[in-house]
Amino acid sequence: MNSIVPTPIARLPWRMLFPLVALTLFGAAVLYSAGGGHFSPYASSHLLRFGILFVVAAGMTLFNRDFVRMMAYPAYGGVLLLLLAVETVGAIGGGSQRWLNIGPLVLQPSELMKPVIVLALARFYDTLPTGMINGWRALLPAAGLIGMPMLLVLAQPDLGTALAIGFGGVVIMFLAGLPMLWFAGAGIAGAIAVPLAYLFALKPYQQKRVTTFLDPESDPLGTGYHITQSKIAIGSGGFSGKGFNEGSQSHLNYLPEPHTDFVFATMAEEWGFLGGLFVLFCFAAILWWGLSVARNAEQRFDRLLAAGMVATMFFYAAINLMMVMGLAPVVGIPLPFMSHGGSSMMTNMICLGTLMMVRSWSTSGRRGALEAT
Structure with missing residues (x-):
């Protein structure tokens, strides 16, 4: 196989790259729909940011352990x-x-x-x-x-x-x-x-988010509007959804923030339960790969660093999914690799870049040990 595929390409973390690219492209399709059937302004900038930040993440693998520790x-x-x-x-x-x-x-x-x-x-x-x-x-x-x-x-x-x-x-x-x-x-x-x-400690608007989470139907047109409309969008998608670019909640402006915090609800209305399973599978594959990087790390610093980055990405995804389904208060956390937003994409690509970096430390260490023997 090494004679067919160049070694640098064969060593890429394909277990993570396939679900990552699939999730990002799927997110771009959802943002295309949220933008009214146009690549601009959401889908195009989403893909551009991913491309630039992935190059940055790949470049992080060039950093050695001593430099990062320093x-x-x-x-x-x-x-x-x-x-x-x-x-x-x-x-x-x-x-x-x-x-x-x-x-x-x-x-x-x-x-x-x-x-x-x-x-x-x-x-x-x-x-x-x-x-x-x-x-x-x-x-x-x-x-x-x-x-x-x-x-x-x-x-x-x-x-x-x-x-x-x-x-x-x-x-x-x-x-x-x-x-x-x-x-x-x-x-x-x-x-x-x-x-x-x-x-x-909480400000009045933050207190309303908590009470709305506990009883969103108490004010469906006020503080409970976000969660109520999100549940309607997710539920109306059914098993297979209404069809690509056919979501009424987002297109008719019932669903707030359909391209950022509530992008999963936008997706679920058009792609249904099957689309939700696909998103969960992609996240599970990426996070499982990250945990394997942490488990295989050679030094304590590497293991803690890798596991912490996995935890950060997990928090993003878990809280956003719980939020849009009414299982957590609305706290304004976007969905990684699907929501439109440069700051969120930057953070999660730094996490992935760090995991790729730790993986490169481990593989280079093992290669060095093999060469020494």
Whole structure:
């Protein structure tokens, strides 16, 4: 086979690439429909961003382990400074201050913090002596690394992104081997803090999202409109859907944000249960490949880094799918590789690029060991 297929091509992670490309192309088809049967503005920019960012992700495989380890804390500090800059000179849109206008580029630093917090914590626990894993030195510095960006993102306000940063960080702490008793205690404390946070920490519109999630029919034309219309679109698709470009909920502007947060509902109306299964299969294949990269990694830093990137992508997909089906509050998290949005695509391609990078470290290490023998 190697005589037929060039070695660099044969070594590509085809187990991930096939479902990734299939999911992205399917997303472009859904965005074509959401755009009223036109490639512009959604489908064309979606494919262009994917192409550019995939080249960036592939280029990440050229980074060696020592360089990545060295850049962990500087990258964290740099993104934290960008979050501070958002608070002072950030652009305001939709009632939130989340973006930086850097010439023609509109950057959302909170998105960059999702993979960067994983990188910083993987570096921290990789250098922490094993004997300290059960002590406060394993907990307090990591809690500070997670807490600072979460507070800055909550101030924007952006609850969904703050939760994503926290989720990625907690997964790394769990995989690093911190005592289970600490997580149990944190769970109990969280259960106590939830009602207090609802009453005193959440803004009125965020409180409405929670109450709407619990009872969307209480205000179907107001705060419950998003979830109600999403459920109608998904349910009306039935087993095989209404047909490509035949969705009434999105085309008649009943479904809000049909090209971003609720793109899955747009898809389900036209492609039905079968389309939903295809999307879930693609995500499962990509995430399973990512877990295999983490399992096969040779060093502790590699394993933590890879597993954290898988957790970040999983959070994106799981929360969005639960949100559009009414199983979670609407928190504004797009669906990876299907929703229209440059920041989401950038974050998830960084995660995939990191996984490809860790995979290249493992394969080069195994090749070196074979050559040595």
